[in-house]
Amino acid sequence: MISFDLLCPCPVHMMITLILLGKVSISLEDPDYKGLELDVFCEKHEKAAERLVAFEGTYTGRRFLACAEPEGHKCGFVQWVDHQWPPTMENALLMLWAMVEESKFARVNDNFESAFTIHNLIEEKNKLDANYDKLVQDVHQLMDMQEDRVVDLSYVHANLIYLQQCRKNCWMI
Numbered sequence: 001m002i003s004f005d006l007l008c009p010c011p012v013h014m015m016i017t018l019i020l021l022g023k024v025s026i027s028l029e030d031p032d033y034k035g036l037e038l039d040v041f042c043e044k045h046e047k048a049a050e051r052l053v054a055f056e057g058t059y060t061g062r063r064f065l066a067c068a069e070p071e072g073h074k075c076g077f078v079q080w081v082d083h084q085w086p087p088t089m090e091n092a093l094l095m096l097w098a099m100v101e102e103s104k105f106a107r108v109n110d111n112f113e114s115a116f117t118i119h120n121l122i123e124e125k126n127k128l129d130a131n132y133d134k135l136v137q138d139v140h141q142l143m144d145m146q147e148d149r150v151v152d153l154s155y156v157h158a159n160l161i162y163l164q165q166c167r168k169n170c171w172m173i
């Protein structure tokens with residue numbers, strides 16, 4: 001069920017907040033109308049009926065009693081406490097629900113666009129990772145080549161010393 005702990009208890013604000021939060025259900029738990037109606041019983045279970053407030057289409061905001069069994073076990077017992085709203089109120093509610101649907105549709109589109117952007121960013125990151133790995137490989141290769149060159153130079157240096165020694169020996173002869 002929906003928690004109203006942090007919400008304004010005014011029914012209009014509750015409805016707007018719920019719509020903005022995307023929390024929409026067939027009935028809502030209202031702090032002013034909740035619990036069991038102890039003198040009304042559902043026929044099948046012979047249990048006290050649950051007090052609920054409708055949150056669907058033109059029924060929105062009307063109090064009713066329903067079977068108190070958990071979802072999936074309800075017998076379908078419903079008894080309206082409030083009369084049907086006047087046509088002007090029903091029209092206003094229908095407009096509000098149309099706005100809810102429109103807002104939900106816009107949010108789905110936003111989510112789709114966000115998902116697409118995230119997908120592109122992940123692909124970009126994977127490409128950057130691949131480039132980075134290649135760069136590290138190239139640097140290692142360059143360092144190896146540099147080491148080989150040092151080895152080569154030391155070989156040249158040894159040869160040079162040997163030649164100098166030979167020259168020195170020649171002079172001595």
Ligand SMILES: [Zn+2]
Binds near residue numbers: 045046067068076
């Ligand atoms: Zn029942």
